[in-house]
Amino acid sequence: VTEFPVVGVVGGGQLARMMASPAVALGLRLRLLADSSTDGAAQVIPDTVVGDYRDLDDLRRFAKGCDVLTFDHEHVPTEHLRALESSGVQVRPGPDALMFAQDKGLMRERLGAIGAPVPAWLKVASASDVVRFAAEVGGFPVVLKATRGGYDGKGVWLVGDEHEAAEVLSHDQVPGFVVEELVRYERELCAMVARSPSGQAVAYPVVETVQRDGICHEVYAPAPGLHEDRAMTAQQVALRIAGELGVVGILAVELFDTAGGVLVNELAMRPHNSGHWTIEGAATSQFENHLRAVLDLPLGDPSAVAGTTVMVNLLGGDLDDLYPAYLHCMARDPQLKIHAYGKTVRPGRKIGHVTLVGRTTARSQHDPELVDLIDRGRHAVGYLRGDIDE
């Protein structure tokens, strides 16, 4: 029998779920550690183990029979990853890289040390620290961030004065805080790279992301009208970070596009919402390249296969049942690609996304084809949410 490797994926969400398709194509075998057998990924990966990613025994049990371990999220405790590594488990990305994605303080220190462009920031312990920092960067408002555990806008607070800062810092459930200058940016970008243990790396086209309340809503790929030099700078920053931090797999570098250049906002060391467009829009999807990277297989071509690709997130709305809405959406737009994550609908929860692929490269945000793709994506999502009924 042909022996293909087993990739263990910790976490049963949509990122693990979307790894299933390239694994099926390439014949790679996935093994999943999920919180529940009804998780989105558990529904589609036969070899699913139910267990707790915070429990080292569960992790050890799961890792047996896996050739390599990777992740749907960044929440596995670093000490567990180190314990697994020292007992011979291949952990990719490894804890020495992942800790920078897990801890915003460590990440900002390291990015500063390697000379990556970052906003002004400081580790803070008290409201008076925040006040001093604000004075240095031109005053309030500034941004407070919990160093650990934040995602999708959680763990981030815009504070307008000392009192608000004190209020946030009184949340003692998080281990620490950093404060950052409020960056005035024209838009948000994301530079995504894949890197293998042997050091090969590829850079995807830089995309524009549209965030609302800290949650990614839309992605335009490639970023419309982004100057070639700036795109290349963003790719080089991402490649540099991946190399310096020893990332294996996908690294997503969220960037602010400012008058003075790009600044690194956040990092993610796993397939990322800003890369869902690659399923239809790139020669090799982020999910395929993540699997290839963690297996140390040569990476696939990250180029766009279309002129412009638009992705619109589907967040839970009024409709409990997506499927009946497929009829209208598919009839209205035969080019619409719908992705559903197998999740129960809850308001605001990421339950799917839609993708539309266009022929020409948008040179600006006003490009007529881009505007049309965005309209169609938003319409589909509005209908699938139940916001509109025609």
Next chain:
Amino acid sequence: VTEFPVVGVVGGGQLARMMASPAVALGLRLRLLADSSTDGAAQVIPDTVVGDYRDLDDLRRFAKGCDVLTFDHEHVPTEHLRALESSGVQVRPGPDALMFAQDKGLMRERLGAIGAPVPAWLKVASASDVVRFAAEVGGFPVVLKATRGGYDGKGVWLVGDEHEAAEVLSHDQVPGFVVEELVRYERELCAMVARSPSGQAVAYPVVETVQRDGICHEVYAPAPGLHEDRAMTAQQVALRIAGELGVVGILAVELFDTAGGVLVNELAMRPHNSGHWTIEGAATSQFENHLRAVLDLPLGDPSAVAGTTVMVNLLGGDLDDLYPAYLHCMARDPQLKIHAYGKTVRPGRKIGHVTLVGRTTARSQHDPELVDLIDRGRHAVGYLRGDIDE
């Protein structure tokens, strides 16, 4: 909980396996009836029932809880499909359509009746019938085909005289035979359509298929240099057959491209080898449109997304273990898309395929990009088989 329909797929081969990816994307639930839990599709579809598709009880047990039944192959006995239908199971395509794919005699009669262009043919019971037919079509050789059970070149014999015909007709394990004129064709084409129960249909670009010993080896999409009028005729023939026969799902119409026009060779009422290119090369893959069709969802855009797509089949060779060969193939060609079917390697067995997508539309078989895509596809397959080692 969002309730998505359950599509029951009878047969655990690569066609069922390749339905898994669009089902994951759309959130559709697949249930598989496989001969064994190690079948290619059973490896990737959690809800797998092991049973015998020739056994009505197994089929009934399987159909419980499925919203619709469809197929990876055409070998389920027609009488079982009728029994399932009369007990209320949705069978798509239904037995009234499938019987034409199962019985070459019935198919040729029906195609004749609806005026589709077919080679001269006759049902035969004796060698003297064959001799009389040969005299009418200009002499031997002629082609004898078993009316049932043939695939991939099995059940087809080129016979040069009465003696050889008698020898073939002495194989009494098949229910009957048809004889056909030996068509002189320039190349083989395939016209693929998807049709839904409500009658919507879409036609894929007509492709060129390269067969050896009755087995599909390569597909070029769209067929290079095929005149627009002839392509349209081929699509119309396929749409007409799908409509007249009441096909639901994918219909592949294999055609001879002759000096006088296209002639129908064979039909398949399921996703088909000639349509694997659509996974990367079309806006909607044949597997997605098959699922959409059997669920009576509006069909997706069948257009090519690339200029030219080349698919090369991977038939089992000397190498037992494909995976180590991935390293070289992926390093050599970052655009190569490898598909492995999770099958044990046996010489000549279809165990996978590779796809390469090009930017420009090939206007002839000598188009330089087409030639390059074919070379790269053949090289990858040669390496994966163990025919070459560099």
